[in-house]
Amino acid sequence: MHNGTGAGGRALRLIEPLTRPGSLRSRRSRVRQVSQAAIAHAAVVTAAAVCCAALAVFLLLPLVALLSTAPPHAVIAALRDGETLTALGLSLRASALALTLTIVIGTPAAYFIATRRFPGRRAVLTAVELPIVLPPAVAGLALLSAFGPEGLAGGALSAVGIRLPFTFGAVVVASMFVASPLYIRNAIASFEQVDRRLIDAARNLGASELRAFLRVAAPIAMPGLTASAAIATARALGEFGATLMFAGSLRGSTQTAALAIYERFASDTTAAFALSIALLALAAGLLAAAKLHSASAGLASISRR
Known part of the structure; x- marks a missing residue:
């Protein structure tokens, strides 16, 4: 009985910090930070991909157009x-x-x-x-x-x-x-x-x-x-x-x-x-x-x- 009470007490002590209001707010803050970082990373990658595509079109389009001006x-x-x-x-x-x-x-x-x-x-x-x-x-x-x-x-x-x-x-x-x-x-x-x-x-x-x-x-x-x-x-x-x-x-x-x-x-x-x-x-x-x-x-x- 004593052992069960001791184990239960230890479990409560482990869970207790997670159920405190401050701990919950901290976890929510970390989740928001991770989400914002992921969104920012996706935005940067998307912008870089768009810039690369635009640059490729800008550089290659005139060359492709030149090749199409005269048949072989x-x-x-x-x-x-x-x-x-x-x-x-x-x-x-x-x-x-x-x-x-x-x-x-x-x-x-x-x-x-x-x-x-x-x-x-x-x-x-x-x-x-x-x-x-x-x-x-x-x-x-x-x-x-x-x-x-x-x-x-x-x-x-x-x-x-x-x-x-x-x-x-x-x-x-x-x-x-x-x-x-x-x-x-x-x-x-x-x-x-x-x-x-x-x-x-x-x-x-x-x-x-x-x-x-x-x-x-x-x-x-x-x-x-x-x-x-x-x-x-x-x-x-x-x-x-x-x-x-x-x-x-x-x-x-x-x-x-x-x-x-x-x-x-x-x-x-x-x-x-x-x-x-x-x-x-x-x-x-x-x-x-x-x-x-x-x-x-x-x-x-x-x-x-």
């Missing part, structure tokens, strides 16, 4: 046109040369900036980034002011027999001017992600600075460098304003695909749309190749572990 046979017919092929080939050659020069010059520069802290580093970064936000027409005038016959460096170039404005060289320079900052800035970010201890370990084992760069830093940063190169190439392929101002739009010599689209839009919209679709396909292919390379590099890194 019209695209093929336009790409068989001699002048169109010349303009497209000129764009590819200029972009390839601009990318090659950018990689050769920009990769060591990006590595140096990423791994060093020196006075004026922020000014150097600003100088690298400035062409990214510069209006294309302003970039073209700046190049003309620098390398034109009356430009700051124009006289020195003329003295050694180099004339840049309104030549194929001007197309390459304009493409490099607008595209190289994208590569260099992203390359700096890629090198900054490399664990500095790995580079220091290679140096401690006797590797030179160049060897540590080639064997350690560059392979680790390669996925980012590849993506940067793809973005820079796509930017160079689509360059318009700086090329028009500095190189002109001379058929067969300086007229790139982007300039050909602009010219044909006034007379042959089907050809203009077809060439636009071809450039879109090139840009999409570059982006897909960069992503596949990054994914394969990531899988290879995981397998090595």
Whole structure:
């Protein structure tokens, strides 16, 4: 009997706090807080989903509309046109040369900036980034002011027999001017992600600075460098304003695909749309190749572990 009374007393003592008015109010308050948090979370998720959907529609709708403007046979017919092929080939050659020069010059520069802290580093970064936000027409005038016959460096170039404005060289320079900052800035970010201890370990084992760069830093940063190169190439392929101002739009010599689209839009919209679709396909292919390379590099890194 005593044991039963003791057990009942303990049960009452356990239940009693839950039946007090203050405890009930506390439980109701916690339930309300949980409910409000759940509602707020659902509202945030819904708003984010709506924003993502709206952004996707905004970005993809123009591309889908462009693809619907010209049937495949019209695209093929336009790409068989001699002048169109010349303009497209000129764009590819200029972009390839601009990318090659950018990689050769920009990769060591990006590595140096990423791994060093020196006075004026922020000014150097600003100088690298400035062409990214510069209006294309302003970039073209700046190049003309620098390398034109009356430009700051124009006289020195003329003295050694180099004339840049309104030549194929001007197309390459304009493409490099607008595209190289994208590569260099992203390359700096890629090198900054490399664990500095790995580079220091290679140096401690006797590797030179160049060897540590080639064997350690560059392979680790390669996925980012590849993506940067793809973005820079796509930017160079689509360059318009700086090329028009500095190189002109001379058929067969300086007229790139982007300039050909602009010219044909006034007379042959089907050809203009077809060439636009071809450039879109090139840009999409570059982006897909960069992503596949990054994914394969990531899988290879995981397998090595």
